[in-house]
Amino acid sequence: MTASPSISIAIVGSGGAGALTTVNFLLEVASAAGWHGLFTRTLGPQIRGGEAAGLLRLAVHPVECPPDQFDLIIGIDWQNAHRFGSEIKAGPETLVISDPRGGEPPPMVTQSGARVVDIPMKDIAKSIAGGRPNMIALGIASRLLGFTVEQVFALIEKQLGGKGAAAIEASRVGIKAGFKEAADIKFEPRLAPPIPSDARRWLLSGNEATALGAIRGGVRFAAAYPITPATEILEWLSPSLAKVGGILLQAEDELAAINMIIGASYGGTPALTATSGPGLSLMIEAMGLATASEIPIVVVDVMRGGPSTGIPTKSEQTDLNIAIYGLHGDAPHLVLAPQSVSDCLFTTQWATYLAETLQTPTIVLSDQFMGQARAAIDRPADVAFIGKRTLATSITGAYKRYALGPGGVSAMAVPGTPGGQYTADGLTHTETGIPTSGAADHRNQLDKRRDKLDQFNFGDHWASIEGTGDLALVTWGSLTGAAREAIGRAAADGFNVRLIAPRLLSPVQPDRLAAALEGVKRILVVEQTHSGQFHRYLRAHYDLPAPVRAFHRPGPLPITAGEIHRAITDWR
Amino acid sequence: MSSLTTRMGCKPGDYKSDLKPIWCPGCGDYHVLMSFTRAFAQLGLSPEMIAVVSGIGCSSRIPAYTNCYGFHGVHGRSLALAAGLKVTRPDLTVVVASGDGDGYSIGGNHFLHACRRNIDMTYVVMDNRIYGMTKGQPSPTTEPEFDTALTPGGTGVAPFHPLVVALASGANFIARCFSGEPNETADVLAEAIRHPGFSFVEILSPCVTFRPDEKDWKDLVRPASVPETDDQGRAARRLMTDDGFNLGILYRGNRTPFQLARGTSNIDLSELEKDFEL
Numbered sequence: 001m002t003a004s005p006s007i008s009i010a011i012v013g014s015g016g017a018g019a020l021t022t023v024n025f026l027l028e029v030a031s032a033a034g035w036h037g038l039f040t041r042t043l044g045p046q047i048r049g050g051e052a053a054g055l056l057r058l059a060v061h062p063v064e065c066p067p068d069q070f071d072l073i074i075g076i077d078w079q080n081a082h083r084f085g086s087e088i089k090a091g092p093e094t095l096v097i098s099d100p101r102g103g104e105p106p107p108m109v110t111q112s113g114a115r116v117v118d119i120p121m122k123d124i125a126k127s128i129a130g131g132r133p134n135m136i137a138l139g140i141a142s143r144l145l146g147f148t149v150e151q152v153f154a155l156i157e158k159q160l161g162g163k164g165a166a167a168i169e170a171s172r173v174g175i176k177a178g179f180k181e182a183a184d185i186k187f188e189p190r191l192a193p194p195i196p197s198d199a200r201r202w203l204l205s206g207n208e209a210t211a212l213g214a215i216r217g218g219v220r221f222a223a224a225y226p227i228t229p230a231t232e233i234l235e236w237l238s239p240s241l242a243k244v245g246g247i248l249l250q251a252e253d254e255l256a257a258i259n260m261i262i263g264a265s266y267g268g269t270p271a272l273t274a275t276s277g278p279g280l281s282l283m284i285e286a287m288g289l290a291t292a293s294e295i296p297i298v299v300v301d302v303m304r305g306g307p308s309t310g311i312p313t314k315s316e317q318t319d320l321n322i323a324i325y326g327l328h329g330d331a332p333h334l335v336l337a338p339q340s341v342s343d344c345l346f347t348t349q350w351a352t353y354l355a356e357t358l359q360t361p362t363i364v365l366s367d368q369f370m371g372q373a374r375a376a377i378d379r380p381a382d383v384a385f386i387g388k389r390t391l392a393t394s395i396t397g398a399y400k401r402y403a404l405g406p407g408g409v410s411a412m413a414v415p416g417t418p419g420g421q422y423t424a425d426g427l428t429h430t431e432t433g434i435p436t437s438g439a440a441d442h443r444n445q446l447d448k449r450r451d452k453l454d455q456f457n458f459g460d461h462w463a464s465i466e467g468t469g470d471l472a473l474v475t476w477g478s479l480t481g482a483a484r485e486a487i488g489r490a491a492a493d494g495f496n497v498r499l500i501a502p503r504l505l506s507p508v509q510p511d512r513l514a515a516a517l518e519g520v521k522r523i524l525v526v527e528q529t530h531s532g533q534f535h536r537y538l539r540a541h542y543d544l545p546a547p548v549r550a551f552h553r554p555g556p557l558p559i560t561a562g563e564i565h566r567a568i569t570d571w572r
Numbered sequence: 573m574s575s576l577t578t579r580m581g582c583k584p585g586d587y588k589s590d591l592k593p594i595w596c597p598g599c600g601d602y603h604v605l606m607s608f609t610r611a612f613a614q615l616g617l618s619p620e621m622i623a624v625v626s627g628i629g630c631s632s633r634i635p636a637y638t639n640c641y642g643f644h645g646v647h648g649r650s651l652a653l654a655a656g657l658k659v660t661r662p663d664l665t666v667v668v669a670s671g672d673g674d675g676y677s678i679g680g681n682h683f684l685h686a687c688r689r690n691i692d693m694t695y696v697v698m699d700n701r702i703y704g705m706t707k708g709q710p711s712p713t714t715e716p717e718f719d720t721a722l723t724p725g726g727t728g729v730a731p732f733h734p735l736v737v738a739l740a741s742g743a744n745f746i747a748r749c750f751s752g753e754p755n756e757t758a759d760v761l762a763e764a765i766r767h768p769g770f771s772f773v774e775i776l777s778p779c780v781t782f783r784p785d786e787k788d789w790k791d792l793v794r795p796a797s798v799p800e801t802d803d804q805g806r807a808a809r810r811l812m813t814d815d816g817f818n819l820g821i822l823y824r825g826n827r828t829p830f831q832l833a834r835g836t837s838n839i840d841l842s843e844l845e846k847d848f849e850l
Contacts, residue, residue: 251652
């Protein structure tokens with residue numbers, strides 16, 4: 001029996017069956033023991049009664065992408081599980097634990113050649129006072145993964161402490177029963193022991209990391225209108241902002257939310273809102289206002305399947321076009337994209353810093369996959385990016401809010417500053433802010449807004465650039481993790497591939513990309529869209545000095561490292 | 573109104589910008605601007621402690637004509653922008669200027685929620701019952717039979733009753749003024765700014781270009797015959813039966829203004845990380 005660096009488990013149950021809780025417990029146990037892990041949820045938009053599955057990948061190394069195939073699948077019940085289609089891939093090596101009273105396993109299981117073992121989880125739970133089938137499943141999974149009863153009990157004490165002694169006892173009995181049922185089941189893969197490390201470790205979602213990054217970057221006001229899959233950012237910010245002297249205000253709609261943050265920022269408070277595609281569409285008009293009036297704001301778009309309501313609970317990278325091109329008029333602004341749960345913190349902090357420094361609206365394109373994934377990670381390093389706005393504090397003589405000058409950034413007076421009174425305006429204006437329709441003023445202010453972005457040195461954070469192969473894999477966002485893993489597999493085959501993943505999507509960085517592509521003979525573009533938005537974006541803004549292949553498909557299925565590895569191998 | 577830095581001996585001129593106002597000759601908005609600056613002088617506010625926020629339309633030109641901080645935003649969203657400003661800067665006096673198209677049509681939803689939220693600010697709507705800047709289309713307060721190029725023969729749709737909506741939605745102060753009476757209007761505005769919570773002041777402000785019939789308003793308006801009330805039921809009955817020309821403070825409530833608990837700002841940010849630590 002060899003130890004495996006990574007192992008993957010899926011637990012399936014109808015919404016409310018506790019499948020997601022169970023997987024979260026497994027992640028907690030594993031991360032407390034020192035493993036890394038990534039927990040993603042797959043579910044329909046219903047709150048109760050729909051399909052739900054928790055997908056967990058545990059590893060000795062950081063996990064940033066889903067597995068190609070699951071080693072263990074537990075079906076507490078299979079109600080509506082067929083809707084997952086191929087989201088939960090099984091194979092002949094997969095072990096499936098199925099409750100015979102939970103309905104027929106779906107074709108994805110039965111046609112895979114997986115070994116199916118029946119365990120009546122519901123009946124066992126019934127025989128326990130207050131028993132729940134998902135605790136039986138937790139016991140089974142823990143036993144098969146090699147956790148000890150004590151490890152699981154310790155977590156139950158911590159998690160269910162508030163629910164009383166009876167609930168804890170019922171869970172303990174259920175978990176023990178699960179351990180007993182699993183004792184004789186043959187399950188080959190064994191997770192290699194965790195690599196000892198002194199790093200402080202965190203367990204959090206990408207949305208939580210995004211929110212923390214915003215506060216670290218200086219955000220002290222958020223406006224909130226709920227939308228899947230971005231709401232957790234706002235829910236974490238609400239109490240957290242209060243702790244640091246900030247405020248979250250619930251808006252009546254996204255139109256209000258974006259205007260509220262513009263108002264707060266105009267008053268001198270760094271401000272953010274978070275939304276998804278439909279909400280971003282509503283916010284776009286006011287983002288033009290923030291561009292013209294040079295008010296720094298941060299808008300996080302946690303992308304989901306679109307257009308329209310699309311697939312609210314599943315990931316896609318299809319808001320790239322609207323984020324970059326959605327604003328009417330010539331409206332230079334910033335678009336950034338984090339690359340992992342951990343990077344959500346860094347990128348949002350950097351975005352806040354850039355918005356404040358450049359007095360420019362900034363879109364952060366996260367996505368459902370990393371936004372709602374929970375990951376056990378090493379604590380991200382502290383970075384020094386804290387928003388620092390150029391303010392006009394002591395004003396003598398005539399104040400020019402939109403003064404032209406080198407670098408394009410002009411000092412901003414916030415209300416309360418004597419002598420700094422001006423009217424921020426979406427109308428084309430003069431240097432003092434007076435509305436005008438004059439050609440020279442229009443041109444001057446357009447130049448100013450362009451120059452402050454074009455002349456700024458964004459530094460090495462603009463992209464992740466790794467490796468030296470003459471095939472360059474160019475991707476972005478949460479696909480970076482899968483791409484990195486695919487490149488690792490290619491390297492194991494003796495084939496070096498270069499990774500280029502821009503974190504800064506707008507303004508574009510032609511010289512930097514040209515340098516990154518130096519010596520490249522083939523370019524493989526990978527993205528999760530139907531129409532190839534990222535490929536077209538690259539074509540529009542960059543010289544691609546070598547033949548290009550584009551691998552893109554829409555959600556809801558995540559693009560796996562295995563698929564990218566195949567695309568690489570096919571082009572050796 | 574916030575804790576004020578007031579000054580003695582302020583003159584309306586202190587609150588005017590150097591910009592020469594541009595409206596049609598005879599437009600009621602000239603007088604509204606005069607009422608704004610008189611009210612500010614009456615209150616003795618420092619100009620830099622006032623923010624005048626607006627959307628789009630003839631009425632929304634006002635911020636640039638004041639010597640206060642101003643924001644001329646997008647169409648219909650001034651209340652939302654002002655809310656974000658006021659909750660983060662409670663030290664400022666925030667006055668929002670709007671019109672019947674900006675405030676009641678495109679901005680209608682924000683009107684409801686601003687009344688409900690009851691943030692301490694003053695909302696002034698210059699109602700001329702027409703879209704003036706786009707040259708004469710019917711607004712939510714236009715009479716159903718009023719003929720326009722966009723709606724020949726009239727809309728056939730009953731006008732919206734903003735004061736009733738404001739009351740039902742929770743506004744804490746409701747008044748109606750006429751632009752042709754700048755002194756009275758200034759007094760009401762000063763009262764509205766002083767009153768805690770969300771104050772709503774409708775100013776009948778004639779559009780002499782597209783609604784020459786509104787020149788007659790000066791003969792139709794009258795001070796309300798009964799004094800102001802703090803009783804919502806009584807106010808509702810009055811406003812529902814009112815013909816739209818009764819002037820003065822019509823309702824003055826005593827709801828507690830919106831307040832958010834703010835924490836201390838000196839906490840170590842690493843405290844927040846405890847949520848995530850294993």
